[in-house]
């Protein structure tokens with residue numbers, strides 16, 4: 001049996017934090033070029049029938065063995081010699097293999113496991129903070145320096161110690177792992193993953209289920225949806241779809257397919273198309289601006305519950321702004337398609353001016369006016385979203401955009417060619433995102449990206465990430481030779 005490689009992207013929730021937990025609202029999710037990769041191969045040592053070895057070479061103590069029994073009842077049991085547990089990997093293996101036995105039959109699964117399997121998991125460097133590595137290499141914290149760190153670099157510690165950057169490592173990992181298993185066990189085809197097929201929706205439903213099981217709760221699921229479908233406008237599914245599988249005795253025989261089937265109408269999430277406009281670039285940074293507050297979500301939801309009317313008004317106004325931002329960005333893409341040359345000239349012009357100056361030029365060529373107006377609207381709207389999210393933070397007593405982040409973001413969004421920015425997802429001290437103009441024919445020192453790097457270089461707390469928006473829409477199968485450094489770094493033959 002041949003090697004299967006599946007990758008799934010990370011995510012940035014640009015708008016819709018907290019709102020997206022409620023199916024009445026939606027969020028703008030951008031998927032990243034930074035991906036998680038799962039590589040499945042027949043075991044190197046053929047004596048390991050029905051045994052699965054999982055390896056995460058970027059971490060210490062990150063190798064897990066599982067013994068699989070298919071009949072009379074499926075079980076995936078961690079080997080006693082494992083030096084650590086990995087609930088996420090364990091749940092992914094158990095559920096994906098159970099689903100495969102339901103759909104393909106025990107004998108098909110047994111024959112795929114006959115020689116044992118070696119599974120390797122690798123995440124792009126962006127998923128884990130590279131701040132310490134840059135300091136160790138005595139390199140400045142900029143994009144150029146990040147290219148000098150080898151791909152899939154060892155983090156130097158264990159999974160429990162690693163400093164994550166918020167790109168959704170567990171969602172991307174689970175999505176790539178369960179999708180690779182479904183392909184390897186021939187439950188779905190490689191093509192299914194990249195098409196709007198039932199197979200792709202099955203992989204989505206399975207990944208959502210496993211992620212909820214491993215996290216012990218049903219989250220909004222935008223991170224898994226981004227890993228499966230790529231950038232989109234997300235409306236969550238009603239958590240009751242997973243109620244039966246999540247509650248009760250999960251060790252007793254379960255049947256997954258009736259619930260996870262793409263034909264199950266209880267999966268009522270909505271994935272609407274979205275992409276960032278041409279000649280713009282998302283810039284992300286790992287920020288170390290203050291103490292971490294893990295209970296942000298609980299506190300905000302408590303305030304919402306206790307202040308129903310005020311919260312309803314605030315949620316409604318934020319949702320209107322979020323939806324406006326999504327439609328303005330979509331309109332900007334349409335303006336590009338109408339006349340790419342005019343659009344390109346307009347982006348070059350916008351790149352040289354601060355947003356406050358964008359509408360001030362009386363000599364703007366008439367054919368560029370709509371484009372300038374749309375970019376200015378995007379800027380105004382994303383600033384208005386920030387203001388409302390600060391209000392949410394103030395009212396609920398939670399640092400959604402703490403003052404340290406406000407100072408940094410204000411300085412960034414004042415720069416020439418910067419459309420907008422914010423604190424992604426739940427907010428806090430750990431990250432920021434910016435959307436900047438990225439013109440084609442422009443000298444390097446005139447580029448908004450360079451200007452932002454210069455601003456960031458003055459902040460001890462800021463370390464950029466490499467990611468741009470993923471051009472491929474969600475999960476896909478890969479040829480291992482096409483992924484720079486994957487074979488070498490992982491010592492795969």
Ligand SMILES: Nc1ncnc2c1ncn2[C@@H]1O[C@H](COP(=O)(O)OP(=O)(O)OP(=O)(O)O)[C@@H](O)[C@H]1O
Pocket residue numbers: 056058086087088089121122123127159164165166167168169170171173215
């Ligand atoms: N490279 C990896 N190999 C194996 N397991 C991993 C890997 N990366 C993450 N995991 C699993 O995911 C878990 C982390 O999940 P958690 O939900 O805490 O992160 P997250 O919220 O997705 O992180 P972030 O959004 O900051 O990337 C780890 O404990 C581990 O079980």
Ligand SMILES: C[C@@](O)(CCOP(=O)(O)O)CC(=O)O
Pocket residue numbers: 013016017018019020021166219220221222297424425426427
């Ligand atoms: C607050 C919330 O809406 C977004 C959390 O996003 P992030 O993990 O901070 O990127 C929670 C959720 O949607 O699961």
